[in-house]
Amino acid sequence: QKEVEQDPGPLSVPEGAIVSLNCTYSNSAFQYFMWYRQYSRKGPELLMYTYSSGNKEDGRFTAQVDKSSKYISLFIRDSQPSDSATYLCAMSGSGAGSYQLTFGKGTKLSVIP
Amino acid sequence: DTEVTQTPKHLVMGMTNKKSLKCEQHMGHRAMYWYKQKAKKPPELMFVYSYEKLSINESVPSRFSPECPNSSLLNLHLHALQPEDSALYLCASSQDGAGSTRGYTFGSGTRLTVV
Numbered sequence: 001q002k003e004v005e006q007d008p009g010p011l012s013v014p015e016g017a018i019v020s021l022n023c024t025y026s027n028s029a030f031q032y033f034m035w036y037r038q039y040s041r042k043g044p045e046l047l048m049y050t051y052s053s054g055n056k057e058d059g060r061f062t063a064q065v066d067k068s069s070k071y072i073s074l075f076i077r078d079s080q081p082s083d084s085a086t087y088l089c090a091m092s093g094s095g096a097g098s099y100q101l102t103f104g105k106g107t108k109l110s111v112i113p
Numbered sequence: 114d115t116e117v118t119q120t121p122k123h124l125v126m127g128m129t130n131k132k133s134l135k136c137e138q139h140m141g142h143r144a145m146y147w148y149k150q151k152a153k154k155p156p157e158l159m160f161v162y163s164y165e166k167l168s169i170n171e172s173v174p175s176r177f178s179p180e181c182p183n184s185s186l187l188n189l190h191l192h193a194l195q196p197e198d199s200a201l202y203l204c205a206s207s208q209d210g211a212g213s214t215r216g217y218t219f220g221s222g223t224r225l226t227v228v
Contacts, residue, residue: 008153034217043117043203043219044156088155100169101217103155 003027006089006104015113019076023089023104026070030091030102033065035074038086038106047087048074079111117220119204125226128194134223136187136204142218145187147179148203150222156203162187194227201225 006023013019021035032051036044048063050056050072056063062075072091076083089104117138126132136145144163148156161169162181170179176198178190187204201224207217 036219041201041222041224043119043201043205043221045219046217100158100161101156105155106153 003102004089004091004104007107008105010108010110012110012112013079015079015081015111017079017111019074019079019083019109019111021074021076021087021089021107021109023072023091024070025072025091025102027091027093027102028067028070029093031094032092033063033072034090034101035061035063036088036090037083038088040085044088081111081113084110117204117206117218119202119220119223121223122221123224123226125228126191126194127228128196130194131190131192133191134189134202134204134225136189136220137185138206138218139185140206140208140218141184142206142208143184144207145181146205146207147177147187147189148205148219150201150203152200156219160189191225194225196227199226 004023004025035048037047038044048061050063050065053065053067060077064073072089086106086108088106090101092101120135146161147159149159150156158171159173160179165181165184176193180188201222203222204220205217
């Protein structure tokens with residue numbers, strides 16, 4: 001079983017739809033959870049950063065972490081064509097070596113006008 | 114300044130060439146990283162520098178040689194590469210030498226093609 005599982009998609013939605021992206025993980029030591037957006041031929045851009053369980057909202061984006069289920073989600077409300085990109089979940093532990101990120105494979109999202 | 118700057122953006126090199134990739138940040142981050150990303154794959158960690166010292170080398174072939182001249186600069190020296198080394202090479206930096214991935218910032222990458 002891979003440490004982080006993420007459905008690669010592709011996922012295609014109409015403009016204005018609510019998008020739900022998910023990752024599951026197996027390592028209970030993970031404490032920090034991130035979502036990155038990566039446009040084609042660009043570096044990943046940090047969207048959301050969450051510590052431990054709970055919700056975090058930033059504009060149209062909401063990140064949820066459920067450590068008991070080892071499941072994290074990213075919701076995008078009122079999706080726009082400019083949201084079309086690959087979304088990578090990433091996570092890390094605490095203590096020595098915790099700056100090492102473990103990525104999911106990424107989900108490619110297309111928002112159709 | 115909240116950016117990680119990488120140069121060059123694109124590089125084509127022959128298998129006998131020697132070239133270097135450069136990365137610079139002025140955010141006061143004390144950890145810097147090299148990642149390799151193949152098409153449709155997540156980034157793979159290559160090297161980690163913490164407080165200018167190499168702390169992680171993820172079994173990377175010796176044809177890749179990292180260097181951290183100071184806390185703001187990171188280089189990746191390339192020599193005798195193979196076509197399968199063609200990829201997007203990403204530099205990143207983060208606050209603290211260890212313990213937190215808060216503020217982990219990636220550069221836009223260097224797209225390397227080995228011919």
